[in-house]
Amino acid sequence: MRGLYSSKTKIRQQIFTEVARFAYEGGDYSKFESLPYKIIPGEISTYRESVFLERAIVGERLRLAMGLNLLSADEQAPISTGVEESMIDEKVYEPPLINIIKFACHSCPEKRVFVSNGCQGCLEHPCTEVCPKGAISIVHGKSFIDEEKCIKCGKCQSACPYNAIIKQERPCAAACGMKAIHSDEYGRADIDYNKCVSCGMCLVSCPFSAIVDKSQIFQTIKALQSDTPVYAAVAPAVAGQFAGLPATKIRNAFKALGFEDVVEVAVGADLCTVEEAKDFMEEVPAKQPFMATSCCPAWSVMAKKTFPDIASYISMALTPMVLTGRLTKQDHPGCRVVFIGPCAAKKLEASRRSIRSDIDFVLTFEEVAGMFAAKEVDFAALEPDEKPLSFSSADGRGFAVSGGVAKAVVNAIHRMNPEREVKIANAQGLDECMKLLRMAKAGKYNGYLLEGMACPGGCVAGAGTINVPEKSAAENLKSKKSSPFETACESPYVDILPELENLYNEFSHKNKE
Structure with a gap:
C-alpha cells in the first residue's frame, strides 16, 4: 500500500x-x-x-x-x-x-464468498432470500454457502445486516x-x-x-560514474516524495548522487499541452469524433490493445517525458537523461525504439530513495538552491493529478481560441478508463476531450511512489502555486516545439528502415 x-x-x-x-x-x-x-x-x-x-x-x-x-x-x-x-x-x-x-x-483464491463468525443466525435470513442460485442454506442456525452453486455475485453480502458475509478476491487480480x-x-x-x-x-x-x-x-549509477554528464528529469509528482527534501534542495540532492543537474518534466508537460490543444482544435470534430490524451503510457497501451478501432483518436503528441528528454539532449549534446517519477509503465515507454535515444534510464521515486540511502545523503545538511529547477507552468505541474492533463489542455485552448467550447471527461484506474472508452466508442462523448489515468488518483498514486497519494496531491498543489506562470502557452520553450517534433520524425524514420 x-x-x-x-x-x-x-x-x-x-x-x-x-x-x-x-x-x-x-x-x-x-x-x-x-x-x-x-x-x-x-x-x-x-x-x-x-x-x-x-x-x-x-x-x-x-x-x-x-x-x-x-x-x-x-x-x-x-x-x-x-x-x-x-x-x-x-x-x-x-x-x-x-x-x-x-x-x-x-496462491490466494481467485474469488470466493463465505460466511464469517459474525453471522447471528437471524430470523429474517435475507441472504437466503436474495441469492439467485439457492446457494445459501441454514446449517446449525447459521448461514452456509454452497461453493459449487455460488456465482460470487455478492448479493448476500449486501443484504446481510451484520456484514457477516465476506466477498474475497485475489488482491493483485482485483487491482x-x-x-x-x-x-x-x-x-x-x-x-x-x-x-x-x-x-x-x-x-x-x-x-x-x-x-x-x-x-x-x-546501470544508472554506472552511467553516473562515467565521463558522460547525466541529467535527472524529475516528474511533477516529485513534490513531497522524499521526506525532509524541500523543492529548494532537490537540485543539490540529485547532484550528491552524481547527476550533472536536474530538469523538470513539467516543461515537457507544457509542450505536450500545447501540442494536444492544437491537435484537438484541428481534429475534433472535423476529422474525428473525440480525442484522448496521450501522456499516461498504460492508458495509451490499454486503449490500443482493447479498442484498436478507435486507437487513432488518442493524441499523437509526444509525452512529457520524451519531450523533456529531447529538449535536454538538444541543450546538452551527448548527455544522458534519466526519467525519475512514480510510474512503472514509463520503463516500457522508454524502451521503445523510437525514443531510446532520448531517455536512457527510468527510475521510480522508490528506487531513487534507495540511492539516497546508499550514498547516505543528509537532506538537512544540503544547501538550498535559489535557482528554480526550470520554468514550467502551474498547469504543467498539474499533470501529476487526475484531471490535471485535461485542465491544462482546456486552458491552452481557451488561450488560443477564447470562443472555443471544450467538453471533457476523465477516468482514473483502468477499469474506469475502459468504461470511458466503451461509452466514447458508442458515441456518448462526441466532441469531447478524454483523459485517462491508469492509476487511481493520477501519477501521484503510481506504483513507484513513496508518499501517501492524498498528501502528494496536496504537495503538488503547493508546487503549482510556486510556478512562475499559469498556463502552458506562456512557456518560453513553446517556440522550439516544431524543432523537437522534426527530430522525432527523423529518428522514427531511421528506425523503420
Missing part, C-alpha cells in the same frame, strides 16, 4: 539500497551472493515459515533489481548468474517488466483493470502478458510482495 511503511516496504527499500551500494562501491560481482544474508540475517525467519525461503525470495528480488530475469525454481544456479553482464552503464531490459516470484505467491491475472496449474498468480500494460497496480496490491518489476538502478 502506497504511503504505508510496512515489512514489505522495508524489504523493498533494503534491496534497492543494497543494489545501489553495490554499484557505488564497485568491486567483485561475487559479492552479490552474500546480499541475501545481509538483508535477511540470522537463523530464524521473520516474515515467512523459513529463513531459507526468505533468502531465496530476496535473491530473486535482487536479480530483478539488477534488471535480470528470474531463475526457475527447478534450476540449480547461483543468484549472481548473469550479473557480470549487467554491470554496465547501458540499459539492460528484457521483457517482461512485471514479474511474479512464484514461490513467494500465497488489475486489464483482467490480466489468473491462476496457473498450482493455483499461483500468473500474468497474461498479452493483456498486461505494466501499470504496476498488481505490484502495489500484493500483500506478499510476490510481484516485482525490473529496475535500472545499477
Whole structure:
C-alpha cells in the first residue's frame, strides 16, 4: 500500500539500497551472493515459515533489481548468474517488466464468498432470500454457502445486516483493470502478458510482495560514474516524495548522487499541452469524433490493445517525458537523461525504439530513495538552491493529478481560441478508463476531450511512489502555486516545439528502415 511503511516496504527499500551500494562501491560481482544474508540475517525467519525461503525470495528480488530475469525454481544456479553482464552503464531490459516470484505467491483464491463468525443466525435470513442460485442454506442456525452453486455475485453480502458475509478476491487480480491475472496449474498468480500494460497496480496490491518489476538502478549509477554528464528529469509528482527534501534542495540532492543537474518534466508537460490543444482544435470534430490524451503510457497501451478501432483518436503528441528528454539532449549534446517519477509503465515507454535515444534510464521515486540511502545523503545538511529547477507552468505541474492533463489542455485552448467550447471527461484506474472508452466508442462523448489515468488518483498514486497519494496531491498543489506562470502557452520553450517534433520524425524514420 502506497504511503504505508510496512515489512514489505522495508524489504523493498533494503534491496534497492543494497543494489545501489553495490554499484557505488564497485568491486567483485561475487559479492552479490552474500546480499541475501545481509538483508535477511540470522537463523530464524521473520516474515515467512523459513529463513531459507526468505533468502531465496530476496535473491530473486535482487536479480530483478539488477534488471535480470528470474531463475526457475527447478534450476540449480547461483543468484549472481548473469550479473557480470549487467554491470554496465547501458540499459539492460528484457521483457517482461512485471514479474511474479512464484514461490513467494500465497496462491490466494481467485474469488470466493463465505460466511464469517459474525453471522447471528437471524430470523429474517435475507441472504437466503436474495441469492439467485439457492446457494445459501441454514446449517446449525447459521448461514452456509454452497461453493459449487455460488456465482460470487455478492448479493448476500449486501443484504446481510451484520456484514457477516465476506466477498474475497485475489488482491493483485482485483487491482488489475486489464483482467490480466489468473491462476496457473498450482493455483499461483500468473500474468497474461498479452493483456498486461505494466501499470504496476498488481505490484502495489500484493500483500506478499510476490510481484516485482525490473529496475535500472545499477546501470544508472554506472552511467553516473562515467565521463558522460547525466541529467535527472524529475516528474511533477516529485513534490513531497522524499521526506525532509524541500523543492529548494532537490537540485543539490540529485547532484550528491552524481547527476550533472536536474530538469523538470513539467516543461515537457507544457509542450505536450500545447501540442494536444492544437491537435484537438484541428481534429475534433472535423476529422474525428473525440480525442484522448496521450501522456499516461498504460492508458495509451490499454486503449490500443482493447479498442484498436478507435486507437487513432488518442493524441499523437509526444509525452512529457520524451519531450523533456529531447529538449535536454538538444541543450546538452551527448548527455544522458534519466526519467525519475512514480510510474512503472514509463520503463516500457522508454524502451521503445523510437525514443531510446532520448531517455536512457527510468527510475521510480522508490528506487531513487534507495540511492539516497546508499550514498547516505543528509537532506538537512544540503544547501538550498535559489535557482528554480526550470520554468514550467502551474498547469504543467498539474499533470501529476487526475484531471490535471485535461485542465491544462482546456486552458491552452481557451488561450488560443477564447470562443472555443471544450467538453471533457476523465477516468482514473483502468477499469474506469475502459468504461470511458466503451461509452466514447458508442458515441456518448462526441466532441469531447478524454483523459485517462491508469492509476487511481493520477501519477501521484503510481506504483513507484513513496508518499501517501492524498498528501502528494496536496504537495503538488503547493508546487503549482510556486510556478512562475499559469498556463502552458506562456512557456518560453513553446517556440522550439516544431524543432523537437522534426527530430522525432527523423529518428522514427531511421528506425523503420
